[in-house]
Each structure stands twice: as C-alpha cells, then as structure tokens.
Amino acid sequence: MIEIRTPKTREDFKAYYDLRYRLLRQPWAQVRGTEKDDYEPISHHFMAVDTATNEVVGVIKIYEKEPGVGCYSHMAVSSARQRQGIGKLLIDAVEAHSHEMGYHTLGCFSRLNTTLYFEQAGYKIAGLPTHYFGTTQVVWMEKKL
Numbered sequence: 001m002i003e004i005r006t007p008k009t010r011e012d013f014k015a016y017y018d019l020r021y022r023l024l025r026q027p028w029a030q031v032r033g034t035e036k037d038d039y040e041p042i043s044h045h046f047m048a049v050d051t052a053t054n055e056v057v058g059v060i061k062i063y064e065k066e067p068g069v070g071c072y073s074h075m076a077v078s079s080a081r082q083r084q085g086i087g088k089l090l091i092d093a094v095e096a097h098s099h100e101m102g103y104h105t106l107g108c109f110s111r112l113n114t115t116l117y118f119e120q121a122g123y124k125i126a127g128l129p130t131h132y133f134g135t136t137q138v139v140w141m142e143k144k145l
C-alpha cells in the first residue's frame with residue numbers, strides 16, 4: 001500500500017532528497033545539493049511510502065508563492081513505480097493542503113515534457129517557458145481552487 005507522509009526524521013529527509021536528486025538532477029549531470037532550493041525551509045514536504053518495504057517512492061513539496069497562491073515543485077516518482085497512480089496521490093496531497101491553507105490558486109512550474117500530465121490533472125498553462133537549468137525549461141501552470 002502507498003501512504004502519503006510528511007518526512008520527519010533525518011533518515012526520512014535523506015531518502016526524500018535522494019529520490020529528488022536521482023530523478024530530477026542526476027540525469028542532467030547536476031551535482032548533489034542542486035536538488036534543494038531556497039524555499040526548503042518554508043515548504044511543506046510530502047513523500048509517498050510503500051508501507052510493505054518502507055521505501056520512499058514519490059516526493060513533492062509546496063510553499064506559498066504569493067498570498068493565496070500555492071506552488072508545488074520537485075515532484076518525482078521513482079522510475080520503477082511510475083504509472084501506478086502515485087503522482088496523482090502526490091497532487092491530491094498538495095491540493096488538500098492548499099484547501100486547508102485557504103489558497104485560491106495552485107500551480108507548478110512544469111518542465112515542457114510534463115505539461116500534458118499536469119493538463120490532465122486540471123492545470124492550464126498561464127505563463128511563458130523560461131530557462132530552468134541546463135537544457136531544461138519550465139512553464140507556470142495553474143488551477144483555480
């Protein structure tokens with residue numbers, strides 16, 4: 001079974017950032033440390049855990065980008081566990097959090113190869129593509145809550 005949890009212990013955070021690094025930075029030959037950004041301390045973190053093995057199989061974080069606007073980022077599901085609905089569970093978690101926080105809008109900076117994924121989750125492109133790092137570009141996508 002997959003459970004969405006908030007990382008709490010040092011070991012939780014180690015596994016959480018390691019998955020982020022392996023999925024979102026290592027394939028682009030980025031060094032360790034680049035998987036973190038300036039918003040870590042003001043972000044709420046969620047991880048998907050396989051309760052049978054205690055393995056962290058998905059990650060996402062969210063912070064308030066401007067008053068009433070939530071922004072989630074650094075979403076990743078381990079390669080072997082993709083297309084099993086874990087990404088949807090992670091989005092459900094940040095959407096539930098956003099409702100609790102009273103945000104009126106929720107969005108993310110999607111890489112250009114994932115815009116269709118977020119469109120299918122109800123998000124619309126609401127910005128122009130901008131350079132992110134290396135050869136990657138992102139575009140702001142949002143949903144009114």
Ligand SMILES: CC(C)(COP(=O)(O)OP(=O)(O)OC[C@H]1O[C@@H](n2cnc3c(N)ncnc32)[C@H](O)[C@@H]1OP(=O)(O)O)[C@@H](O)C(=O)NCCC(=O)NCCS
Pocket residue numbers: 023024075076077078081082083084085086087088089109110111113114115116117
């Ligand atoms: C994008 C990602 C988080 C989706 O997670 P997931 O757990 O596989 O997603 P779900 O199981 O909830 O949804 C799977 C569905 O989305 C579709 N999908 C997955 N990635 C997609 C993409 N890049 N574009 C369009 N559709 C996509 C799948 O085809 C699947 O549909 P199907 O069930 O009809 O075959 C995951 O593929 C991932 O970690 N990718 C690498 C990291 C990344 O790109 N993160 C986003 C950065 S903005």
